[in-house]
Amino acid sequence: MIKKYCRSLFPNNQIDSVSLALLFSCFVVGVAGSFTIPTMSLFMNDEVGVRPALLGGFFAALAISGVLVSQGIAYWSDSGIDRKKLILICNLMGVIGFSIFAFSRDYYVLLASAMLFMSTSSAALPQMFALAREILDRRKQNAEKFSSVLRAQIALAWVAGPPLAFFIADGFGFRFLFLLAALMYVLLTLVVLARLPSLEPVPPSSHTSDKKISLWRDKDLLLLSASFVFMYAANNMYLISMPLYIAKELQLAPELAGMMMGGAALLEIPVMLMAGTYALRFGKHKLICCSVLAGTAFYIGILLNESLWGFIALQCFNGIFVGVTSALGISYFQDLKPDKIGQVTTLYANSIKTGGVLSGVMAGFIADSFGFYSVFIACTLLTLLAFFTVLRVRHV
Numbered sequence: 001m002i003k004k005y006c007r008s009l010f011p012n013n014q015i016d017s018v019s020l021a022l023l024f025s026c027f028v029v030g031v032a033g034s035f036t037i038p039t040m041s042l043f044m045n046d047e048v049g050v051r052p053a054l055l056g057g058f059f060a061a062l063a064i065s066g067v068l069v070s071q072g073i074a075y076w077s078d079s080g081i082d083r084k085k086l087i088l089i090c091n092l093m094g095v096i097g098f099s100i101f102a103f104s105r106d107y108y109v110l111l112a113s114a115m116l117f118m119s120t121s122s123a124a125l126p127q128m129f130a131l132a133r134e135i136l137d138r139r140k141q142n143a144e145k146f147s148s149v150l151r152a153q154i155a156l157a158w159v160a161g162p163p164l165a166f167f168i169a170d171g172f173g174f175r176f177l178f179l180l181a182a183l184m185y186v187l188l189t190l191v192v193l194a195r196l197p198s199l200e201p202v203p204p205s206s207h208t209s210d211k212k213i214s215l216w217r218d219k220d221l222l223l224l225s226a227s228f229v230f231m232y233a234a235n236n237m238y239l240i241s242m243p244l245y246i247a248k249e250l251q252l253a254p255e256l257a258g259m260m261m262g263g264a265a266l267l268e269i270p271v272m273l274m275a276g277t278y279a280l281r282f283g284k285h286k287l288i289c290c291s292v293l294a295g296t297a298f299y300i301g302i303l304l305n306e307s308l309w310g311f312i313a314l315q316c317f318n319g320i321f322v323g324v325t326s327a328l329g330i331s332y333f334q335d336l337k338p339d340k341i342g343q344v345t346t347l348y349a350n351s352i353k354t355g356g357v358l359s360g361v362m363a364g365f366i367a368d369s370f371g372f373y374s375v376f377i378a379c380t381l382l383t384l385l386a387f388f389t390v391l392r393v394r395h396v
Contacts, residue, residue, distance in 0.1 A: 021195035022132050027153040032184045034161025043174050063357045065115040067350045070123035077342035083131045084198045094121030094185035102178035130345040148276030148327040155268045221336050224393045225351045230386035232355030234379040237363040245372035267319025272327035284328045285395045292387040295321030299380040335396040
């Protein structure tokens, strides 16, 4: 029974080496990110000794350069350059970048490394999703379920990754942590080199008028991108503010925030796996709209609830919200513009990054001016805005 279910998640119900290599690659990229992203501010404060203003500048520069570099790489990937080669280059940049972080403690060297090497390495993940979609399209196999399984690898990596990262940093030091991340990218490079195929570019066809529309003039794509900016601005504002809201305003145990986030990550995995199956039955548009409403219900529940078990129970809504939108978002973007898979997949990732950048500014301003309770009012309004925006996107 379990074996049959596992097979059903793979394209054509067959577990092949290429699919396993893609799953492994997404998981390892997720682990590398879960090791370094949560610990980066601590590293910059304790090891480099930067002031808060410089720390904010570092993360803003990293986010902006990541968006620009990855979107540029996506444009090249859709213009005929082999995606496998681009993924290999991105992984090698990760090796160089994290090696520099392991040995340098100069702020400006680290800033330059982050903007060049780490920004480039961040483009590996959307390119892997784009390559997976392209492989499945050429095999004439359905991509819905497998895209959800790929996305679930990231959530799985983040369940245990951050606690393990803090344990390694505390017990062995940041040098060991960043060298471990660099080693992961070495392993990724070897797996990609050995197992992922190189695909010949497909000559562009002109039978579909939709393909003539520029990426930045496609109304549906821009609306979907805006909705994901709103969704993940709300999600990141929640992640930033919830620990302080629980500890400072509600006077509850700070560990509750960790339980909530870990519980949500665990719930997201089965939701992601089921989302691919139900998308075939009900359609991605309906499921994403319903999941955004689940997010709205979650933030309203946060506003109304003050009990420990209430917060834990509310994670069911949060798991549906994040699980469905992250599992189906990639394929929805790809379906809207199938001739520019690399660019739209990266646009999906960059929409989430942009939401993250906005969330830091908004959460800080709102919390400082009106308190943390008001942050969750803003989260509610953002998810409602996301719902009415995505409602106008055409069905595919």
